[in-house]
Amino acid sequence: MNCVDWEVNVLKIPIKLTMFTEVTATSRHYVDRLFDPDPQKVLQGVIDMKNAVIGNNKQKANLIVLGAVPRLLYLLQQSSSSAELRTECAVVLGSLAMGTENNIKSLVDCHIIPALLQGLLCPDLVFIEACLRCLRTVFISPVTPVQLLYTDPTVIPHLMSLLSRSQRTQEYITQIFSHCCKVIYTPIRHNMMTTSLFLHSLNIAVLVDGELLSQVFVRMMQRDKPIEMQLTAAKCLTYMCRAGAIRTDDNCIVLKLDHDLKHAHELRQAAFKLYASLGSNDEDIRKKITETENMMDRIVSGLSESSIKVRLAAVRCLHSLSRSVQQLRTSFHDHAVWKPLMKLLQNAPDEVLVMASSTLCNLLLEFSPSKEPILESGVIELLCSLTQSDSPALRVNGIWALMNMAFQADQKVKVEIMRALGTEQLFRLLSDPDANVLMKTLGLLRNLLSTRPHIDQIMSSHGKQIMQAVTLILEGEHSIEVKEQTLCILANIADGNTAKELIMTNDDMLQKVKYYMGHSNVKLQLAATFCISNLVWNEEDGSQERQDKLREMGFVDILHKLTQASDPNLCDR
Numbered sequence: 001m002n003c004v005d006w007e008v009n010v011l012k013i014p015i016k017l018t019m020f021t022e023v024t025a026t027s028r029h030y031v032d033r034l035f036d037p038d039p040q041k042v043l044q045g046v047i048d049m050k051n052a053v054i055g056n057n058k059q060k061a062n063l064i065v066l067g068a069v070p071r072l073l074y075l076l077q078q079s080s081s082s083a084e085l086r087t088e089c090a091v092v093l094g095s096l097a098m099g100t101e102n103n104i105k106s107l108v109d110c111h112i113i114p115a116l117l118q119g120l121l122c123p124d125l126v127f128i129e130a131c132l133r134c135l136r137t138v139f140i141s142p143v144t145p146v147q148l149l150y151t152d153p154t155v156i157p158h159l160m161s162l163l164s165r166s167q168r169t170q171e172y173i174t175q176i177f178s179h180c181c182k183v184i185y186t187p188i189r190h191n192m193m194t195t196s197l198f199l200h201s202l203n204i205a206v207l208v209d210g211e212l213l214s215q216v217f218v219r220m221m222q223r224d225k226p227i228e229m230q231l232t233a234a235k236c237l238t239y240m241c242r243a244g245a246i247r248t249d250d251n252c253i254v255l256k257l258d259h260d261l262k263h264a265h266e267l268r269q270a271a272f273k274l275y276a277s278l279g280s281n282d283e284d285i286r287k288k289i290t291e292t293e294n295m296m297d298r299i300v301s302g303l304s305e306s307s308i309k310v311r312l313a314a315v316r317c318l319h320s321l322s323r324s325v326q327q328l329r330t331s332f333h334d335h336a337v338w339k340p341l342m343k344l345l346q347n348a349p350d351e352v353l354v355m356a357s358s359t360l361c362n363l364l365l366e367f368s369p370s371k372e373p374i375l376e377s378g379v380i381e382l383l384c385s386l387t388q389s390d391s392p393a394l395r396v397n398g399i400w401a402l403m404n405m406a407f408q409a410d411q412k413v414k415v416e417i418m419r420a421l422g423t424e425q426l427f428r429l430l431s432d433p434d435a436n437v438l439m440k441t442l443g444l445l446r447n448l449l450s451t452r453p454h455i456d457q458i459m460s461s462h463g464k465q466i467m468q469a470v471t472l473i474l475e476g477e478h479s480i481e482v483k484e485q486t487l488c489i490l491a492n493i494a495d496g497n498t499a500k501e502l503i504m505t506n507d508d509m510l511q512k513v514k515y516y517m518g519h520s521n522v523k524l525q526l527a528a529t530f531c532i533s534n535l536v537w538n539e540e541d542g543s544q545e546r547q548d549k550l551r552e553m554g555f556v557d558i559l560h561k562l563t564q565a566s567d568p569n570l571c572d573r
Helices: 004-034 037-054 057-063 070-076 084-097 102-111 112-119 125-139 155-162 167-184 187-205 213-221 226-243 250-262 264-278 281-293 293-304 308-321 325-329 338-346 350-363 373-378 379-386 391-408 412-420 422-432 435-448 452-475 479-493 507-517 522-535 543-552 555-562 568-572
Strands: none
Touching: 004 037, 004 057, 004 070, 037 057, 037 070, 057 070, 057 102, 057 507, 070 084, 070 112, 084 102, 084 112, 084 125, 102 112, 102 125, 112 125, 125 167, 155 167, 167 213, 167 226, 187 391, 213 226, 264 281, 264 293, 264 308, 281 293, 281 308, 281 325, 293 308, 308 338, 308 350, 338 350, 338 373, 338 379, 350 373, 350 379, 350 391, 373 379, 379 391, 379 412, 391 412, 391 435, 412 422, 412 435, 412 452, 422 435, 422 452, 435 452, 435 479, 452 479, 452 507, 479 507, 479 522, 507 522, 507 555, 522 543, 522 555, 543 555
C-alpha cells in the first residue's frame, strides 16, 4: 500500500512543474509587452497586466520577480509617456502593493516611494489620485519605513496643498498622515528624533490655504464628509495631540468636541452597548474587540464609572465577551476582570447586579482561570445572599453561580456551599415558584452529589431532607425537565456506597422510580432506569440483597418490557 502511494506522488511532480512553467511563461509575456516600441501596445499591456493581478497574489509575486516593477516605474516617470499610461502604471503598482508584505518590501527596495512622490508634482488630477492611492497602500504596511515620507522637507507642504484638490486626495492623504503619526507615537526613547523630524515637517506646513493644519483636519470631520475621511482626520488629530504637535485645549478642537464632551456618559454607554451587541453571538468579533488596544482596560474602568448607566453598559459588554471560552482563558485572566466585578457586586442597583452576577456565572466555569481566585475571595457568602433576593433573576444567577462552582469541585468547597447556603434555604429554593430557580437548584444539588465520597458525606448529614425534597418534586406538578433532573439526582444518590441505602429502605421512593420506568416519556424512563442500574451493580457489597428485593417488587418484569422499547439507549440501559 505504501509503495502505491509513493508511486502516485512521484507521478504528480512533473504535472506541478508544468503548471508552474506555464504561469511563469504567462507572467514573462506580460513583462515583455512593457518593452514594445509601440506606445499603444505598451499601454494595452499595462492594462492587461492590471486585470491579471487583481486578487492573484501568485501572479503579483511572479511579475515582481521577473522585473516588472523597475519597468513600470520607468514608464511612470517618463515625460514622454501619456497621462493614461502613467496613471495605469500607478494603478498596477498599487495593486502589486496590495499583495504580501514581501511585495511591499520589493517595491520599497525599487524606490517606489520617491517615484510616486515625484509624480505628485504632475498637474493631472487622475494621475495624482492614482499615485496617492498607491502611496497610501504602501505606507499603511508595517514593513514600510515611515521616515521615507518626510526626509525631504518639501513633501509634507506639497501633500497639504493637495488636500483641497478632491475628496479622494483628502481621503488618501489623511490616511497616510494617520498611519505615520500613529507609528511615530511611541514612548521608546530611540524614536524621539524621528518624532521631532516629523513634527518639524508638519510645522513647516502649518498653514494650508490660510488655515492651520489642525483646522483643516477639523473641517474634514464635518458630517457632510465621508465617514472614512472623518475617522481618519480624527485619528490624525489624536496622534498629533499625543505627540505634542497640538495642544489638548486648542480652540478648534474644544469647540468641535464641546457637544460630545457634554454627552460623554451617553457616548460611552452607547459604545459599550454597541460592543455588547456586536460580540453577543460572534466569536471572531469578540476576539477583535478584546485585541483592540486598551479596550479591555476601558471596559474594566467603565465598571467604576459614576454613571450607573455607563456601569451597566460596561458590565453588559463584559457579559457578552465572557461567552467566549478563549477570552475567559486569556483576556479576562490577564486583566483580572474578576476583581472590579466583585467590587461592583458589593453595592450596586439590582439591574447592575443582575448583569454582573450573570457575568460571574461564566467566570466560575471549570475552565476559567479566574475561578480559583474568585473562590478565595469569599464569594460563596455573596452568592448565597443573592439566592435570598426578591428578584427572580438574582436568585437564578446566585444559584447558577453556585452550581458552576460546585461542578467537579473539591469536597471542601462543596461543604462550604452547603454550610453557607443552609438546608432551609436550599429547600426553599427547591420549592421556588420560578421554574428557572428550581432547575438551577437541582443542578447545584446534582453537582454536589457527585463522586461517591462526596455523595456519602453530604447524604449522611442532609440525607433525610434531600430525600424529602426529591419525593415532593416527583409527586408534584412539574415539567418533564424538572422531574428528569430530580431522577438524575436520585441516580447519583444510588451510586453512593452508603447513601444508596436511603433509597433501598424507602419503599415509597422505589415505587416512584418504578412508576417513572413505565412513563411515556423516554427521558424519564432513562433516568429512572439509570437509578436502578446503580442500585444493583454487581461489583458492590450487598448487590445480591438489593437485586432480590427489587425482583420481589416487580422490577424484573418492567425491565423485560423496556428491552423491547424502540429507543436504543433505553434498551441498552
